[in-house]
Amino acid sequence: xxxxxxxxxxxxxxxxxxxxxxxxxxxxxxxxxxxxxxxxxxxxxxxxxxxxxxxxxxxxxxxxxxxxxxxxxxxxxxxxxxxxxxxxxxxxxxxxxxxxxxxxxxxxxxxxxxxxxxxxxxxxxxxxxxxxxxxxxxxxxxxxxxxxxxxxxxxxxxxxxxxxxxxxxxxxxxxxxxxxxxxxxxxxxxxxxxxxxxxxxxxxxxxxxxxxxxxxxxxxxxxxxxxxxxxxxxxxxxxxxxxxxxxxxxxxxxxxxxxxxxxxxxxxxxxxxxxxxxxxxxxxxxxxxxxxxxxxxxxxxxxxxxxxxxxxxxxxxxxxxxxxxxxxxxxxxxxxxxxxxxxxxxxxxxxxxxxxxxxxxxxxxxxxxxxxxxxxxxxxxxxx
Amino acid sequence: xxxxxxxxxxxxxxxxxxxxxxxxxxxxxxxxxxxxxxxxxxxxxxxxxxxxxxxxxxxxxxxxxxxxxxxxxxxxxxxxxxxxxxxxxxxxxxxxxxxxxxxxxxxxxxxxxxxxxxxxxxxxxxxxxxxxxxxxxxxxxxxxxxxxxxxxxxxxxxxxxxxxxxxxxxxxxxxxxxxxxxxxxxxxxxxxxxxxxxxxxxxxxxxxxxxxxxxxxxxxxxxxxxxxxxxxxxxxxxxxxxxxxxxxxxxxxxxxxxxxxxxxxxxxxxxxxxxxxxxxxxxxxxxxxxxxxxxxxxxxxxxxxxxxxxxxxxxxxx
Numbered sequence: 001x002x003x004x005x006x007x008x009x010x011x012x013x014x015x016x017x018x019x020x021x022x023x024x025x026x027x028x029x030x031x032x033x034x035x036x037x038x039x040x041x042x043x044x045x046x047x048x049x050x051x052x053x054x055x056x057x058x059x060x061x062x063x064x065x066x067x068x069x070x071x072x073x074x075x076x077x078x079x080x081x082x083x084x085x086x087x088x089x090x091x092x093x094x095x096x097x098x099x100x101x102x103x104x105x106x107x108x109x110x111x112x113x114x115x116x117x118x119x120x121x122x123x124x125x126x127x128x129x130x131x132x133x134x135x136x137x138x139x140x141x142x143x144x145x146x147x148x149x150x151x152x153x154x155x156x157x158x159x160x161x162x163x164x165x166x167x168x169x170x171x172x173x174x175x176x177x178x179x180x181x182x183x184x185x186x187x188x189x190x191x192x193x194x195x196x197x198x199x200x201x202x203x204x205x206x207x208x209x210x211x212x213x214x215x216x217x218x219x220x221x222x223x224x225x226x227x228x229x230x231x232x233x234x235x236x237x238x239x240x241x242x243x244x245x246x247x248x249x250x251x252x253x254x255x256x257x258x259x260x261x262x263x264x265x266x267x268x269x270x271x272x273x274x275x276x277x278x279x280x281x282x283x284x285x286x287x288x289x290x291x292x293x294x295x296x297x298x299x300x301x302x303x304x305x306x307x308x309x310x311x312x313x314x315x316x317x318x319x320x321x322x323x324x325x326x327x328x329x330x331x332x333x334x335x336x337x338x339x340x341x342x343x344x345x346x347x348x349x350x351x352x353x354x355x356x357x358x359x360x361x362x363x364x365x366x367x368x369x370x371x372x373x374x375x376x377x378x379x380x381x382x383x384x
Numbered sequence: 385x386x387x388x389x390x391x392x393x394x395x396x397x398x399x400x401x402x403x404x405x406x407x408x409x410x411x412x413x414x415x416x417x418x419x420x421x422x423x424x425x426x427x428x429x430x431x432x433x434x435x436x437x438x439x440x441x442x443x444x445x446x447x448x449x450x451x452x453x454x455x456x457x458x459x460x461x462x463x464x465x466x467x468x469x470x471x472x473x474x475x476x477x478x479x480x481x482x483x484x485x486x487x488x489x490x491x492x493x494x495x496x497x498x499x500x501x502x503x504x505x506x507x508x509x510x511x512x513x514x515x516x517x518x519x520x521x522x523x524x525x526x527x528x529x530x531x532x533x534x535x536x537x538x539x540x541x542x543x544x545x546x547x548x549x550x551x552x553x554x555x556x557x558x559x560x561x562x563x564x565x566x567x568x569x570x571x572x573x574x575x576x577x578x579x580x581x582x583x584x585x586x587x588x589x590x591x592x593x594x595x596x597x598x599x600x601x602x603x604x605x606x607x608x609x610x611x612x613x614x615x616x617x618x619x620x621x622x623x624x625x626x627x628x629x630x631x632x633x634x635x636x637x638x639x640x641x642x643x644x645x646x647x648x649x650x651x652x653x654x655x656x657x658x659x660x661x662x663x664x665x666x667x668x669x670x671x672x673x674x675x676x677x678x679x680x681x682x683x684x685x686x687x688x689x690x691x692x693x694x695x696x697x698x699x700x701x702x
Contacts (some may be wrong), residue, residue, distance in 0.1 A: 017439050019446065020432040078440055084439040161676045305532055 006096045016162045017088040019079060026205065028074035033093050036069050040140050042384055052090035052165065053157050054083070055325060055354050068174045068362040077322035081173050091163040093146065098141055098168045111199060115208045124279070139384045145169040153328045153370050154300070154349075154356030174276060192216050225271040230267050233281060240288050244311075248288040254364045255298070255306035257289040262372035263315075266379070274376045288362075297361040301346070302328060304336050304358075314338055319378050325353045327374040329367070429486035429514040430559075435534055438517055444532040447670050448513075448559050451568030452586065453540025456611035456650060460568065461516055461535050462491040463650035464667055465651065467660050469573065474664040476671060479519040479530040487514050498666040513538055513558050520534055520671055521671035522617045531671050536562075547590040560598070563675040564605045566666070569628065571612035571647070575619055584627065595639055605673050608632055613661055641676065646670065 010333060012020050017134035039045070057063055063086070065331070070089065071077045078085065103314060148169035159166055180188045194234055195209050205213075244260040245252035252260065261282050304312070316323065323330045335345040346358050363372075396654065425437070438444050467489040468478035514537070519530040536558060545552040559565050567590070569679060573583040587608070594600040600675045616622050629645040635642040648662030 008630065018436045019439070019558070031455075081437070081441045083440075083446075084442050086445075120408055161674050 001164050006092070006099050006338045007122045009095075010092055012087060012239050013092050013163045017085045025074065028077075029070065029092075030088065032070040032073040033089070033096050035073075036066075036093050037097050040138055042143050042381060045094075045140060045144050046147060048090045048093055049144065049151065049326070051086050051097040052094060053151060053354065056089060058324065088163065091160060091165045094144060094165055095163065095168045095220070097144060114194050116160070123241060131210050139380055141172060142383065143174040143377060143380040146373050146380065149173065150328065150373050150377055151326050152368065154353055154358065155360055156353055156355035158355070173274065185348055189287045220270060227274050229269045233265065236264070236268060236289075237281060239286055249285055250291045252289060254289045254293075254295075255303065256287050257285055258303055258364045258368045259300070259307055259311075259371060261285040261289075262375060265372060273380070275375075279365065279369050282372065286364045293363065297363055298367065299361045300358040300367070303367055305334055309337075309341070319375075322381050325356075327377065328353050329370050330374050330378075412605050425482065426485055427485035429483055429516050431514055432515070435515050436518075438532055438534060439482065442530070442532040443551075444534050445563040445670060445673060446558070446561060447533055447535050447564045447566060447673075448562035449535065449537040449561070449566045449568065450590070451540070451558075451570060451581075451611075452543060452570060454575075455540070455568045455570035455573075457568055458490055459539075460536060460609075460611065460648070460650045460666075461485070462568075463660055465516075465518060465533070466491050467663055467667075470659075473660075473667060474669055475523040476664070477521045477523060477526075479521040481517070481519060482517045486514075487518075490516070498534065502685075509544040510632060520667070522671070533547060533670050543590075545651040547593060550593065550597055553593055553599055556594070556599050559594065559600060559604075562604075564612065564670055564673045565600065567606065567608045570609045571610045571614075571616045571649075574610060574622060574627075575612075575615040577621065580622070588632070591636055595624075596671075600640065602639065602641060604635070604640050605669075605675065606640050606644075607669060607678065608643075608664065609662065609666065610645075610647045611650065612652075613647035613649040614654045616647070616654045617656045642673075678680075 007030060009035075012022065012024050014026060014029060018025070036048075043059060043084050044062060044065070047057035047059055048066060049065060051063060066086065066089075067077065067082075068081055071079070094280055141142050146169075149166055152159075152166075192212070195212060196203070240249045241247070242249055242252050242257065242260050242264060244264055245256050249261075262278075265278060265281055265285075275281075307315075312333055315330070316337050319327075319330055320334070323334045325331060328349070332345070332349050333350050339345045339349075349356055430437075435444075449460060451457050465481070467473045517536045518533045518535065520533060521528070521530050539557070542552075546556050547553070567587060569587050572584060573579040579593060591600065591606070591608075609618065610624065610628060616624075623643075624647055632645055633643055646662055646665060648666060649657045650660060650663060652659060652661065
């Protein structure tokens with residue numbers, strides 16, 4: 001694990017927008033970002049991602065709210081002609097947010113231990129609240145990471161060479177689900193060990209210990225569901241049969257499995273939520289669907305044209321509330337349903353995504369993982 | 385530059401100044417919480433604080449130009465701008481400047497003052513970096529945002545001090561932040577055979593010292609240009625590739641992100657080379673340069689190795 005955090009990098013990031021930044025200004029910006037990081041409102045964070053990409057926020061007040069947080073710490077913060085400054089601060093804030101969860105968890109663990117030592121018994125209610133907060137933060141950060149990795153699918157934005165937002169998001173998605181699961185497993189084992197020792201004694205179990213047993217059972221149930229889901233996915237892939245296509249993968253072909261594959265995979269993994277191995281699973285499904293044919297790249301337009309009209313309509317209806325420029329593929333599907341069959345709908349997609357080109361071609365597995373991430377992203381928004 | 389006290393949002397033709405920008409105005413500093421400090425732009429060259437007016441609004445590329453006294457730094461800046469007034473500069477188009485007066489002063493003020501027939505550019509003041517702004521667009525993509533270039537040169541005297549002393553070199557931190565550094569070797573001195581080796585040696589010493597002190601590093605895009613090419617082009621004893629490009633590339637390229645070397649003649653005094661020779665290539669490089677700041681990479685939350693050992697630890701405990 002690197003010894004450096006976003007706080008160490010921030011002066012370098014900020015220098016890209018002001019060469020002569022003073023330590024006071026840096027500290028004021030850091031204080032504002034710290035304030036911001038404690039916010040867990042997903043719509044606001046999605047608008048911050050929009051600001052960092054130069055897209056108009058969904059909520060008109062988001063920009064002024066974002067500016068005010070910085071203005072509260074430094075009343076000379078520019079309120080006009082500040083587009084690039086806001087982009088840099090928004091991108092930085094996202095990096096801090098994604099990093100904050102780990103730092104907070106480490107700090108909280110240390111603080112908890114200290115408090116327990118001082119007070120003897122921990123407070124049950126506050127512990128439950130903290131667990132809820134941790135779940136919310138995880139969901140917010142998962143939504144942020146998915147949003148960042150999804151938004152530039154059509155290649156309309158240049159990756160920032162200074163602020164590595166994309167790398168932060170990818171690191172989060174790679175590490176977090178795995179660690180969350182391992183941490184829960186570890187905590188559950190440790191907590192139960194203490195109770196097992198107590199059972200040999202004659203004392204009754206305290207409320208806290210009873211809660212621990214219930215939590216452990218719930219976690220075991222969750223873990224069991226996850227294992228079942230993993231087994232179901234493997235059985236599904238082994239069986240090579242698509243319920244949505246109502247035929248075997250190879251009979252459906254890559255054009256259909258590119259969209260049905262990610263949707264079915266998500267349906268089978270509702271407890272696992274986002275799985276890192278999705279790319280591998282989808283690659284396997286598409287390889288089977290391809291059979292002995294040669295793999296070719298496909299444009300977003302062509303892939304959408306291959307989807308049956310009624311399925312497209314159903315998909316748009318199901319996700320309508322959350323389809324936006326942050327879900328470029330589903331946005332293109334949505335726009336395709338607003339025009340007559342065969343008509344060009346690239347212009348409205350381009351306008352809304354800030355220059356996204358739906359004629360750009362991708363490998364089928366790249367397209368499939370994008371669809372999977374967009375669906376998981378929307379489901380995360382619905383579940384927070 | 386005038387500093388006024390104006391209520392927030394009263395005037396559209398201003399930018400809000402940071403406290404550090406208005407430090408010399410006592411009244412404004414005292415009342416900074418009640419009113420907003422406002423600066424009115426004169427369009428002249430900027431200091432480092434004033435560049436924020438551009439960098440807050442646009443993604444800008446900082447180009448630092450260094451070289452000994454009279455090597456042609458200021459002439460280069462002036463001619464980069466003048467080129468747009470004379471003829472199309474390849475596929476690059478002038479898209480505005482916040483320092484038009486500053487650029488004009490560099491180009492022609494001294495000519496007016498001295499009644500000289502030949503333009504003589506205003507020399508760079510000692511001790512400070514001064515900045516000039518150029519916004520550019522490419523013909524083929526007029527709908528794209530302009531690329532904003534902030535050009536900065538330092539006086540020959542400051543440059544010389546930095547070359548001879550590591551402590552002075554450390555003051556040139558702008559070079560570390562710059563997206564591209566252009567080092568100018570005076571072609572006129574290379575044409576004088578007695579000065580040739582000394583001039584090349586000085587250039588090598590500067591780049592070496594800057595690399596050793598971390599002022600230039602693996603993220604730096606360095607371009608070495610030999611100015612006043614019209615004085616050298618007919619000199620058979622000088623070979624650009626043999627005397628400059630190859631030895632500099634061998635010595636420094638591996639320690640930099642990108643290294644280029646080519647000759648220029650910003651304002652040739654003979655017909656030996658065309659006017660603004662090499663300037664389009666230089667300007668195009670400035671337009672295209674993208675600095676990768678690898679130092680600001682993320683704290684990788686958990687590496688694969690961490691993950692592996694974490695799993696082993698859990699298995700051991702179980």
